[in-house]
Amino acid sequence: MTQHPLSFPAVANATSTLPDPDTCWHAVQRRDRAYNGRFWFSVKTTGVFCLPSCAARPPLRKNVAFHASPEAAEAAGFRACMRCKPRDWQADLGLSRPVARACALFDAADTDSPPSLSEVARKVGLSSGALSKRFLAELGVNPRDWLVARKRQRFRRALRDGSSVAAAIYGAGYGSPSRVYESSDKALGMTPATYAKGGAGAHIDYTTVDSDYGRVLVAATQKGIAAVFLGDNDRALEKDLKQDFPAADIERNDDALGPRVKGVLSRLYGRKPSALDAPDVPLDIVGTAFQWKVWKALTEIPAGETRTYGEIARRIGEPKSARAVGRACATNQAAVVIPCHRAVGSSGKLTGYRWGVARKERLLAEERRRSST
Numbered sequence: 001m002t003q004h005p006l007s008f009p010a011v012a013n014a015t016s017t018l019p020d021p022d023t024c025w026h027a028v029q030r031r032d033r034a035y036n037g038r039f040w041f042s043v044k045t046t047g048v049f050c051l052p053s054c055a056a057r058p059p060l061r062k063n064v065a066f067h068a069s070p071e072a073a074e075a076a077g078f079r080a081c082m083r084c085k086p087r088d089w090q091a092d093l094g095l096s097r098p099v100a101r102a103c104a105l106f107d108a109a110d111t112d113s114p115p116s117l118s119e120v121a122r123k124v125g126l127s128s129g130a131l132s133k134r135f136l137a138e139l140g141v142n143p144r145d146w147l148v149a150r151k152r153q154r155f156r157r158a159l160r161d162g163s164s165v166a167a168a169i170y171g172a173g174y175g176s177p178s179r180v181y182e183s184s185d186k187a188l189g190m191t192p193a194t195y196a197k198g199g200a201g202a203h204i205d206y207t208t209v210d211s212d213y214g215r216v217l218v219a220a221t222q223k224g225i226a227a228v229f230l231g232d233n234d235r236a237l238e239k240d241l242k243q244d245f246p247a248a249d250i251e252r253n254d255d256a257l258g259p260r261v262k263g264v265l266s267r268l269y270g271r272k273p274s275a276l277d278a279p280d281v282p283l284d285i286v287g288t289a290f291q292w293k294v295w296k297a298l299t300e301i302p303a304g305e306t307r308t309y310g311e312i313a314r315r316i317g318e319p320k321s322a323r324a325v326g327r328a329c330a331t332n333q334a335a336v337v338i339p340c341h342r343a344v345g346s347s348g349k350l351t352g353y354r355w356g357v358a359r360k361e362r363l364l365a366e367e368r369r370r371s372s373t
Contacts, residue, residue, distance in 0.1 A: 023243055024066045026236060027052045033330070033352060040067045040086050042078040049073035054084035095323075098124040099134050106147060117143050133320070140290035140324035204245055205253035208234045209261055211268060212366075213359055217241060218261050219250075224282030228264055228334045230355035244333065268336045270370045274299040281337050287328075290318070294328035301342040304367035308346050322346070330354065336363075 019027075019039060027035040035052040042049040043059040049067065050056065067073040070080065070087050080086050095103070101124045106114060120143075121131040135143050204226055206219035211230075217237040219227040227244065231237045242250060263281040266272040287295065293316040300315075301307050307315070309322040309329070318324070329340040330352070341360040345351040353360035 019066075019243075021066060023239065024052070025061060025064065026239055028054075028064065029058065030356075031055065032354075040070055040073050041065065042067060042073050042076065047078055048081040049078040049086055050081040051084045051086045054081060054086075056081065056083050095138055096134060098126055098131065099138050102131060102135075102143070103146075106143075114147065136318075136324070137320040138323045140294075140321060140328060141288060145288075204241075204248045204250045205256050206238075206241060206250065207252060207254045207257045207261060208237060209265070211265065213268065213362060216261075216264065216268070218257055218264050219245075220257060220260055221284045223284035225260055225264070225334060225337065226284050228337055230335045230359060264337060270303055270367060273303070274337055274339050283334060283337070285333055287331070290321075290324065291328040291331065293318075294325050295332060295338045295340075298329070298332075298339050298342060301339065302371070303339075304364060304369075304371040306342050306344045306348070306364065308344055308348065310346055312343060326351075 019035070024035070024039050024041065026032075027039075028041055031053045033053040038052075040049050040051065042065050043063050044065070045059065045063045049070070065076070067076065073086075074080075102120050105120050105123060117131065118128045121128045124131065126134070132142050135141060135146060139146060204219050204221055206217055206227075208215055208217045210216075213230055214232050215230070215234055215237060217227065217229040217231070217234070217240075218225065219229075219241055227241060229237045229240055231240070260281065263272070267274055267281070294312060297307075297312050297315050309325040310319075313319055313321045313325045316325075325343070329343045332338045332340040332354075335341075335355055341353060341363045350357050350360050350364075
């Protein structure tokens with residue numbers, strides 16, 4: 001089980017490479033918050049541009065265009081949507097203004113000489129200690145670890161975009177190649193040279209099966225299950241898998257995954273409780289120490305019951321980290337095995353679920369029905 005490689009979602013860079021149109025359109029159809037900050041879409045019939053997660057009525061594909069930044073959308077003649085406020089996409093991630101601004105300041109800095117924590121804290125109107133506490137509460141990590149993760153993200157992106165290993169190393173802000181190779185398993189899951197070749201040698205098998213909750217995709221490495229996705233059709237699930245693992249060699253292998261699919265379905269239908277160390281569903285999922293604490297706490301919630309993000313935060317000894325708990329739930333890649341559907345908002349409302357709120361509601365209803373019989 002891969003537990004603490006410090007590979008976690010950070011605030012996206014508004015100037016990141018635009019995903020391909022099919023990926024963008026699929027994200028818009030799902031109102032996928034994970035793509036907020038990675039692209040913006042405009043609708044020519046309304047003249048507005050929006051975040052991928054915008055709750056407005058879905059447009060027709062023929063009327064939609066995609067943009068790499070709010071400025072690009074405005075340059076094309078579109079105005080910001082009043083409903084999703086696409087210029088305030090950091091706020092949509094649940095970040096307070098000081099933390100969102102601090103992330104932006106760190107991102108905009110020269111990689112060779114990033115600003116100190118005290119400099120950034122002063123600019124956002126907080127002390128260094130207060131800003132560190134905000135990072136821990138809202139992102140689950142301190143500013144130093146957040147910066148480490150961002151450096152790794154820049155490094156991975158440069159390799160995927162075709163830069164040489166040397167150019168990617170220095171462009172990301174590493175002082176020497178040895179620092180990268182010492183931690184390549186954490187940064188990439190493989191050596192930089194292998195990653196630069198598109199993940200040659202890193203192999204993921206997957207299969208899809210039918211269920212009462214729609215289609216289920218199970219993907220695994222030799223170490224264990226890397227992903228469990230729920231959806232309506234195989235094509236969309238396969239696209240999600242390739243988007244989440246862009247550097248891996250991905251291959252359909254129905255026969256090899258039979259026993260692991262059986263373990264996943266056993267949990268889907270309540271025949272076995274969720275457990276992170278279960279031998280029939282060994283996990284190979286990357287997460288921070290904080291994320292793993294949250295995921296373990298989720299498996300301890302009885303089937304059919306729910307806990308608020310705040311209750312989970314208190315359970316893991318981080319009472320001020322409700323927002324970070326919500327983010328840890330959103331980054332869970334193993335649906336049902338790690339039962340993030342049992343986490344709810346402070347009011348008890350069934351808030352966002354990567355695989356659809358209706359599916360979340362049905363999972364909980366079925367769990368309650370089984371528990372009462």
